[in-house]
Amino acid sequence: MRIGAIVTRIMQQMIRDKRTLALLFFAPLLVLSLMYFVFNSNEPDMTVVVSNGSASIIEKLEAADFHVIEKNDFSIADLKEEKYDGWLAFHQTQLKLTLLNDDPSTAKALKMKLSQVLQPEQSAMMKLKTEYVFGDENTAIFDIFSPMLTGFFVFFFVFLITGIALLKERTSGTLERLLATPIKRSEIVAGYMLGYGLFAFIQTAIIVLFGVYVLDIVHVGSIWLVLLINIIVALVSLSLGALLSSFAASEFQMMQFIPLVIVPQIFFSGIFPLDNMVEWLQNIGRIMPLYYAADALNGVMYKGYSFSEILVDLVILACFALVFITLNIISLKKYRSL
């Protein structure tokens, strides 16, 4: 019941703090949408240069909204110079597509659309050979890191809000006052986990549903698993935020944890490819909760992993939460020896 008292109080406070609620629920959607548009810009006008193409092909391409330029005398250097999106060259037996690929999402869309248009001919008479001016075919961005983004937003916003809420409780003296009542230290921590956990849960649900149904980010696996992972991520972040707030003397000092705690996790969680990094440096990621969260989320959403395949990640995340929660209970001894 004491835990219930804390949970009720937190809910009353949060519901009254409309701006914080808005930050918690809508800021992630805004940022997620922005990233979606930045990395996944909707099929822009695509200009294709066609060499030796038949009239029917060109008609088809134009029907599919391509901007077609017919030029038989063309080279890769010209393509670079003019910044056209692609060059489609017909030879006797093969079809050669050269993509500029200065923007992977455009290149990807172009290739996909082109192969749809050319489907009948291509399979029947000739092979399509694709070459890239910049990068290669693996440069898809948003699809791969969007699952990690959902986990990251849950982690970041929950961390910030609980950290600052608990800090306020420490600096205003209410935490000390709370400990002058017969409440157990573990009850305080449990109340906090449940109270803010509830809001974290709603936030998680909103982010995941928005990402999957509105932004249409890939999700091959079960959406329930995605929710489950993100809820555990929220717990880790809750308990870490609460713990670190005891090392901050002001809101400003709490913000200083962002470059220390949040930013390195982004680098190591796999949003940026780690393959080329020195091995010992790669291993640093393994001490970071988001590394496991990203692995699990990527597994479920992109690769369609099942529960048993992400179990190890979940257990490790749960261990992080458990350790942080225990440290929280111990750290409250500072205020009351009992």
Next chain:
Amino acid sequence: MGNNAISLNSIEKKFQQKQVIAPLSLEIPKGELIGLLGPSGCGKTTLIKMIMGMIKPDNGSIQVLNYTVPHKQLLTDIGYMAQSDALYLDLTGEENLHFFAKLYRLSKKEREERVNYAASLVHLTDDLNRKVLNYSGGMKRRLSLAIALIQNPKLLILDEPTVGIDPVLKKEIWQELIRLKNDEHKTILVTTHAMDEAERCDQLAMLRNGHIIAHGTPHDLKAHYQAKDFDEVFLKAGGEAL
């Protein structure tokens, strides 16, 4: 021991080499109103936190209501009002009271009764539905006092309860404290540096630099130091000890 609400046995506390509480002993009998007097920074709050069990003394032992500190039961038996108002500003006065009442596991019916009683005692009944954010300094103080009384504790420990409260209300609060002592046999420990409040206490303990420099009834102290009022007692007692 049986008649003492609080007994401190040669307790001592240092913070980073600085002696905040020199070894001191003090017996506070049950059912009395005791004033702890002293200038700012003399260790009053530290002493109170040690009695609550929130700070551990380096040496010595503390008994409160026949329990050895720290003890969980004591936290139910002591009503505590901190020096700074520890209130949830974004909640209403009523929500604050109910929140603390729940922490003492009062039933819903008891809670209603105690919240109404405590609120009317400090004249906040009409303002209960306002957010504490909009309270004046005095109202916050009164709400803190109401919270200290919420679970009907046997011992009240009030750290400077009347700072920022106007004289009329201050008088009423003191009348209520004396009524609580007389009718409900509560033991009340009050810290203050207002000398007019000292007169109203049954016993006074004067604290300076972690030492108790004088202890007795207001009348005895004045007689002992041949002083007209407490400002004088304080100056003389302080001068003697230093």
